[in-house]
Amino acid sequence: MKQRRTSLKDLAEELGVSIATVSRALRNSHEVGEEMKAKVKVLAKRLNYRPNPFAQSLRKKTPRxxxxxxxxxxxxxxxxxxxxxxxxxxxxxxxxxxxxxxxxxxxxxxxxxxxxxxxxxxxxxxxxxxxxxxxxxxxxxxxxxxxxxxxxxxxxxxxxxxxxNGDEAAQEATSHLIGAGSRRIAFIGGPNHLDMVKRRKHGYLEALREHHLPIDRELVWCGRIDFDEARNATVRLLQSEKRPDAILAFNDILTYAAFDAIKTCGLSIPNDVAIIGFTDGDSAAFVTPKLTAIMDQxxxxxxxxxxxxxxxxxxxxxxxxxxxxxxxxxxxxxxxx
Missing domain, CATH: 3.40.50.2300 (Response regulator)
Incomplete structure (x- = not known):
């Protein structure tokens, strides 16, 4: 059940003093002694009292x-x-x-x-x-x-x-890449502890299993959701001996980081490296080439x-x-x- 929030009146009744005394104590007023200030603050912390900044201006109407x-x-x-x-x-x-x-x-x-x-x-x-x-x-x-x-x-x-349904969407997107001719598909993701990352990575791996493609841990990068960090990681992947021929990216920041990395490495999209990103932005249709995207709604x-x-x-x-x-x-x- 929802607990009623502690009020100044509750504190005053507990201490046997006036509401005005409690209010002054919480404001560190010189009109209240140090001992009483200490008592009020200890009780306020114990009862999880929070001042309401709207209280004076909205006495007659509760804010929604x-x-x-x-x-x-x-x-x-x-x-x-x-x-x-x-x-x-x-x-x-x-x-x-x-x-x-x-x-x-x-x-x-x-x-x-x-x-x-x-x-x-x-x-x-x-x-x-x-x-x-x-x-x-x-x-x-x-x-x-x-x-x-x-x-x-x-x-x-x-x-x-x-x-x-990030898992199903990632599986569908990875299957599309496989159907379009990609075989070494990388996953560029965020921190592994996030449930959102887990769902999307699971779908990606399920698609590889479904199409009997080997799972290469070197093609899976999960790190901070940061443009520069993801871009640098993607460049390293693309410069490796067995570079990916496609990328599935976790969100819009990582998608455009990977997109930029492919261009930086002088590779062609999609012939050298295909890419699909999770992004709901209109910009996906305005980059060159136009970006295949998983729309979030x-x-x-x-x-x-x-x-x-x-x-x-x-x-x-x-x-x-x-x-x-x-x-x-x-x-x-x-x-x-």
């Missing part, structure tokens, strides 16, 4: 606000997800506040803290690639604050999630995530797992001539 945490707001995918969230939320009178973790666990934790302090009604989140400790989300669960994850998720027994993922969150805010405690199918859009970069 949800928080959204994304790893990289400047990418087309996350911008599209946020657009879907805002679209759906506005239909039900909710405002959206977004926070960019910049792929940092520390900044993700800070975003959660800020949202708690702002008394948001619920949170939609996608994990930063650095996040392996989920304590800040366990805290939200204990406080009864609704959370829905999308794309990169955790704690599936506790929180609803919206994901794509990011906007729909955002709408679904918001729909589930509003259900939880209204009291629905069922744990949902929604799967939004991806779409393989075949263009010029994947079929050898």
């Amino acid at each position: 606000v949800i928080g959204v945490i994304v790893p990289n707001l400047v990418t087309h995918y996350y911008a599209s997800v946020l657009d879907g969230i805002e679209d759906y939320a506005s239909c039900f009178g909710y405002s959206v506040i977004s926070s960019n973790s910049h792929e940092s666990h520390e900044r993700e934790e800070k975003a959660v803290e800020n949202f708690i302090s702002m008394h948001v009604d619920g949170i939609i989140a996608c994990l930063a690639q650095d996040t392996v400790d989920y304590g800040h989300y366990l805290q939200l669960h204990d406080m009864g604050i609704p959370v829905v994850f999308f794309a990169r998720t955790c704690l599936p027994d506790m929180f609803s999630q919206v994901v794509a 990011a906007n729909e993922q955002g709408r679904k995530s918001c729909e589930l969150l509003l259900r939880h805010i209204k009291g629905d405690q069922h744990i949902y797992k929604e799967i939004v199918p991806m779409i393989l859009k075949i263009r010029e970069s994947s079929e050898k001539h």
Whole structure:
């Protein structure tokens, strides 16, 4: 059950003092003695009291606000997800506040803290690639604050999630590359601990097994989601003795890193190296050659995530797992001539 948030009145009653005294103590006012300040702060921490910055301006109207945490707001995918969230939320009178973790666990934790302090009604989140400790989300669960994850998720027994069928999409894309004549297909992925990476890599490997192609570990690179790092890793692969003749890339950042690496090495796309990337951006149709892409339907993922969150805010405690199918859009970069 959702726990009621601790108020100034609760602290005052516990200590047997006035609300004004508690408020002054928390503001370090000279009107309150040091001993009382210490008592108030210890109790506030124990009862997980958070000040509400909207309290004075919105005394008569409770704000309807949800928080959204994304790893990289400047990418087309996350911008599209946020657009879907805002679209759906506005239909039900909710405002959206977004926070960019910049792929940092520390900044993700800070975003959660800020949202708690702002008394948001619920949170939609996608994990930063650095996040392996989920304590800040366990805290939200204990406080009864609704959370829905999308794309990169955790704690599936506790929180609803919206994901794509990345495994099936990767298997379909790899099979397409094989059918188009590729035999040494590389996978350029993100950190192995991310469930999103695991699903897509699994689909890639399943396609190789299905077509009786050997699995070469040297063709699988999983590292940081960083353009320069992925580009350098791809260049090394392409300059190796047994270079790949095709690449499947995990997301838009790694896709364009690999695309640039192929060009840098003076190789032809798709005749020397074919490429398919997971990307929802319009730019895939404007590069040369036009990029075969696995489309995320990011906007729909955002709408679904918001729909589930509003259900939880209204009291629905069922744990949902929604799967939004991806779409393989075949263009010029994947079929050898």
